[in-house]
Amino acid sequence: DAGVIQSPRHEVTEMGQEVTLRCKPISGHDYLFWYRQTMMRGLELLIYFNNNVPIDDSGMPEDRFSAKMPNASFSTLKIQPSEPRDSAVYFCASTHGPVVTGLRQPQHFGDGTRLSIL
């Protein structure tokens, strides 16, 4: 089975430029999460979607960050304008809601986008 696919794997750009990160969740998963990982702060949840609808964006640091999920197989995280402090590894994860047992399912992660803002 194909896992969560993220692109690009690496992105280096100058401060002020627009950055777009992409994610393809596992087919059939109806929840999608965007995380940011840094040495200082660990793994932080930025936003998550259920059935393509944003449910909780309280982790989005500023208005410079925006996320969309136009369909069940694609999501983007955009930073505009980018700043050096946005440098981090950005992960996308997906899961599906409680199945027959009613138990919540764990998340499956992509390999991340390593973002460097100069």
Added chain:
Amino acid sequence: QKEVEQDPGPLSVPEGAIVSLNCTYSNSAFQYFMWYRQYSRKGPELLMYTYSSGNKEDGRFTAQVDKSSKYISLFIRDSQPSDSATYLCAMSEDNFNKFYFGSGTKLNVKP
């Protein structure tokens, strides 16, 4: 205070040792407990997943949950150099989709 606390390590052990990794938490509503392993430059991969209290064993890995103490553990028996990675704990409430992650413990198993 963070929701989930985890010692960052690094933890260095000889091959074959038993490894104990731990997390503490403050939210008594957490019901789902997970351990992820993250290799360098890769995404976290799920290792163990438990609901509520008790133990769960999978090969060389054992996960324990003590809800009365708000403490979870991951034990690795007969540790191998290939176990060298960062281990993150994660937890979630029963009716809430947010997963709260620890900061990760870096483990190095020396041959």
